[in-house]
Amino acid sequence: MTAEVFQCPYCSTRTRHPQDVASQYCPVCHWWTGVTEMYLPWLAEREPLDVVRHAALSIYLREPMPVGFAGSPADMEIREHLAAAASAEDAVVIIMMSRPVA
Numbered sequence: 731m732t733a734e735v736f737q738c739p740y741c742s743t744r745t746r747h748p749q750d751v752a753s754q755y756c757p758v759c760h761w762w763t764g765v766t767e768m769y770l771p772w773l774a775e776r777e778p779l780d781v782v783r784h785a786a787l788s789i790y791l792r793e794p795m796p797v798g799f800a801g802s803p804a805d806m807e808i809r810e811h812l813a814a815a816a817s818a819e820d821a822v823v824i825i826m827m828s829r830p831v832a
């Protein structure tokens with residue numbers, strides 16, 4: 731059985747600690763960077779809104795997204811919504827409302 735791994739979307743640290751994996755907590759950032767509602771506002775305290783929007787889109791796509799990415803029409807719609815988001819909190823709402831079902 732392979733231990734599950736959590737990789738921090740901010741600093742890329744990987745942890746196998748079961749509690750960190752379960753709560754998506756980064757032991758380096760000391761924050762719940764895997765939890766959208768907590769991560770995007772936390773990121774907004776450190777980075778400009780454009781970076782927050784980019785991170786939000788990556789969360790929506792569930793994978794790292796290259797800058798300049800052009801997606802499907804649905805992805806483009808999310809992109810437009812995010813471009814209009816005035817704050818990290820807005821971006822969180824947009825992502826939570828539109829995240830694809832796994």
Ligand SMILES: [Zn+2]
Pocket residue numbers: 738739740741742743756757758759760763
């Ligand atoms: Zn981290």
